[in-house]
Amino acid sequence: MSKVSITFQNSDDARHLVEAILADNPAATASVMPALTKIDCEGRLSLRRESVEVRVGRRFDLQELHLSLISLAGNVEEDDDTFTLAWHTAAEKSQS
């Protein structure tokens, strides 16, 4: 069991990010604690720019993530459209 995780502040800005991640990653689960929300997901999870833009109703630069992020676990891969957290799988291991 290798879960990636990402934690956001319980702010209005981050609410849309949490919603977008939960909508796009069916295996993701959210734990709400005072002032923060921690999302865990088996293997990998992605935050898609489009998915956030639908919710905030404006252009969204994924690097705005830095304003709400508290913590993360997993290898980060970011481009203009997607922010992904992933652990390497056993299959990748056997290739390397």
Place this chain on the structure above:
Amino acid sequence: MNAMQPPPKLKKLSLKERYAHLTRELGWKTTYQPMDKVFPYAEYEGIKIHDWDAWEDPFRLTMDAYWKYQAEKERKLYAVIDSFAQNNGHLNITDARYVNALKLFLTGVSPLEYSAHRGYAHVGRHFVGAGPRIACQMQAIDELRHAQTQLHTMSHYNKFFDGLHDSRHMHDRVWYLSVPKSFFEDACSAGPFEYLTAISFSFEYVLTNLLFVPFMSGAAFNGDMATVTFGFSAQSDEARHMTLGLEIIKFMLEQDEANVPIVQRWIDKWFWRGYRLLALVAMMMDYMLPKRIMSWDEAWEMYFEQAGDALFNDLSRYGIRKPKYFEVASKEKHRLSHEVWATFYNYTQATAFHTWLPSEEEMKWLSAKYPDTFDRLYRPRFECWRAMEEKGNRYYNPTLPQLCVTCQIPMIFTEPDDPTTTCFRATEYKGERYHFCSDGCKDIFCYEPEKYVQSWLPVHQIYQGNCGGADLKDVIAWYHINFGVDNFDYTGSPDQKLWDEWQLQRSSNPV
């Protein structure tokens, strides 16, 4: 009307392209001085790097984005701090005992932020590749920002509560603060790759969640919005710093197989040193938050056992295993906070914060969270001390403890498989005997004895007459702790009296 066409809009560079322009144009080969003279620390740790350009920050933050987002975070943070001050936010915390956790934070943790600033500025200068240099430069600025924002946040509490007045001075002198101080000085006096393994990877990636996430959630739960805001603002930088930590580890491992055993030894060393340092946080979570979020035991399971498993499972493809003695840390999770709080309780005459015995309600919470250990091992001790208190004989330990030469924590920890026996280890080096709290600390010493025989050990220094004098009052004055005000039990302290007055004012409405 002139039908002038607007100039064609240039296509914006992608994130990858912008980052490449920033980091591939700044690294150059020197011409009038040899590279090894300009970068004297690049090779002396034995780490082999063949291609510095292979290092790439996954966040790919460029300078313009960095300034923009940091400025925005800063505006939000200071707005909260300002509203906290204007609204007398300190009156809305759950209980004044909570402020003692902040006293420990300001004296124990905030100076580490400043040390981290210096450390990253130093190693950022000494890496050959432009990518890690820029990431380190940004992090050095972040760390300085953390020290500043923490001092600014705490300054409001300093107006009303004792013990928050002289954190820099105390950091260099007070016995328990030699623990975090020696941790960072050990890292800063290592080479650049070991420094990043120590701070960015072992501390920030593997362990820092335990400091900034559940504890800061606890600060919010206890009504301290000023602290939770600096905590999360700092931690939002940490998320970026953590990527630096993981990337630099992967980079070293991918560059050359010969790097693997060196990196593993550093991971072993710095996991253990970082874990020992976090003993303070275990106590803050279990004993110093009047309203609690989760126990140290639960936090350790969530942030080390589960998250650490995933991380080290990922790194196993390089031949990296979990840090040595991680299983000892898991055995200690049921007792760590109790052993540390008991120690501070009986040495609180020499601290800049107050301690207290847990109330019956708090002991019930501890029993529920620690069903195998609390009632059997720790409750009887607290009940004994309570009986002494009730007879007007509050227990203060009059002796000085023996310290571990490596972590500098008094010998308070117990055997991994026997929580009723104190753990002592010792070794001889050049005719002198050295003592340790654990196998982990002994291993670290034995690998680099010449480094640790130079340790400034507070108890030894007091006995040698280097700390202001021979009796308690002299040493306390040398620490700049105000005797009878900042120290001793919470019950009867000026902090408690003031808090109780405020509570009375809240419930009354004088004409």
